[in-house]
Amino acid sequence: xxxxxxxxxxxxxxxxxxxxxxxxxxxxxxxxxxxxxxxxxxxxxxxxxxxxxxxxxxxxxxxxxxxxxxxxxxxxxxxxxxxxxxxxxxxxxxxxxxxxxxxxxxxxxxxxxxxxxxxxxxxxxxxxxxxxxxxxxxxxxxxxxxxxxxxxxxxxxxxxxxxxxxxxxxxxxxxxxxxxxxxxxxxxxxxxxxxxxxxxxxxxxxxxxxxxxxxxxxxxxxxxxxxxxxxxxxxx
Numbered sequence: 326x327x328x329x330x331x332x333x334x335x336x337x338x339x340x341x342x343x344x345x346x347x348x349x350x351x352x353x354x355x356x357x358x359x360x361x362x363x364x365x366x367x368x369x370x371x372x373x374x375x376x377x378x379x380x381x382x383x384x385x386x387x388x389x390x391x392x393x394x395x396x397x398x399x400x401x402x403x404x405x406x407x408x409x410x411x412x413x414x415x416x417x418x419x420x421x422x423x424x425x426x427x428x429x430x431x432x433x434x435x436x437x438x439x440x441x442x443x444x445x446x447x448x449x450x451x452x453x454x455x456x457x458x459x460x461x462x463x464x465x466x467x468x469x470x471x472x473x474x475x476x477x478x479x480x481x482x483x484x485x486x487x488x489x490x491x492x493x494x495x496x497x498x499x500x501x502x503x504x505x506x507x508x509x510x511x512x513x514x515x516x517x518x519x520x521x522x523x524x525x526x527x528x529x530x531x532x533x534x535x536x537x538x539x540x541x542x543x544x545x546x547x548x549x550x551x552x553x554x555x556x557x558x559x560x561x
Contacts, residue, residue, distance in 0.1 A: 326472055327545040328357050328420045331512030333520040333537050337367050337482070338530040344371025345480050345536040346379040349555070350386045355422030358386050359538050363414040363433065363480040365456075367534065378403060378413045378455070392417050392430040396463035400432070400455035412454040415463075416478045418540045420470070427474065427542070429466040435484050437466075440504050442473040447497075474542040475509050482533035483519065487526030495526060509541025 336343040344367050350358045360382045364374030378399055385395045396415055403413060414433035421428055429437050429448060436449035452464045468474075477500070487493035503518045516537040523535055 326470065326542050329509055329512040329539075329541040329543055330357060330359050331514070331516040331539045332359070333513075333516040333535075335520065335524070335531050335535050337532065337534050338527075340368055340534075342369045342372040343534045344368065344375055345482070345534040346372070346375035347536055347538065348379045348383045350383045352419065352421055352423075353387060353389045356420045357540075358383075358392070358417055358419040359478075359540055360386070361414075361416045361418075361433075361478055361480065361536055361538050363482075363534065363536070365412045365454075371534070374403075374407075374411055374413050378415055382415065382417065386417070386419075392419055392428045393463050393465040396430050396432055396455065397461070400461050403456040404459065404461075407456060409457050409459070412456045414454045414480065416538075418476050418478060418538065420540065420542060424467075425470045427468045427470065427476065427540075429464075429468075429476070431464040431466075432461065433478075433480070435479055435481055438477045438501065438504055439468065440475045441471045443471075445501065445505065447501075470542060472542055472544050473509060475504055475507065475512070475515070476540045477504055477515060477519070477537065479519065479537040480533075480535060482531060482535035483523045483537060485533060486523035486531075486535070489532035490528045490530065491526060493526050495523065504539075509543035512539040512541045515539040 364371035
């Protein structure tokens with residue numbers, strides 16, 4: 326199998342800095358982790374918070390820390406550094422080759438949607454962000470590898486799309502239909518399509534920072550060279 330990751334992101338309309346941050350980390354015993362954070366508020370302060378959280382989490386993952394322990398450690402740092410006054414959401418999607426499992430760590434009330442060839446599940450249990458609640462605990466889910474699996478997570482700019490400009494409510498059925506009609510090879514398409522749907526609701530003027538991340542497990546030939554690839558697009 327091979328792991329695919331796609332990401333689409335846009336700043337809040339007329340804001341120079343994005344309060345969402347994202348990174349991809351290679352796990353020390355094989356696999357990838359996608360780290361998504363949304364800092365409290367907007368602009369430069371939120372950007373500094375989320376960027377710091379993502380960098381700290383990525384460093385711990387690269388050192389071999391387990392995903393739930395990563396969330397707790399980053400929370401402790403932020404809680405102490407900002408005197409429990411600044412919150413940040415944190416979601417980690419991991420495909421771990423050592424355990425042959427997908428691990429989801431959530432400290433965000435935005436859902437993680439998981440599709441396999443047998444079922445579709447939305448993980449949306451309520452949970453606290455990191456940084457403010459002393460006894461914060463991440464919600465951690467561990468699922469066995471399954472060819473054809475797709476995972477999608479996003480920040481609250483997607484969840485709240487439409488409220489500011491049209492009063493429309495983002496339709497979860499639309500997001501699920503995009504995921505259900507796509508394969509693990511389509512992670513770039515999934516992320517971009519969900520973001521474009523949210524922008525449509527916001528009349529092309531994002532009411533908040535928006536980030537969508539899709540991770541997929543696709544079939545691949547064991548006889549081909551194992552070439553790692555990464556591509557990016559950065560408009561300016």
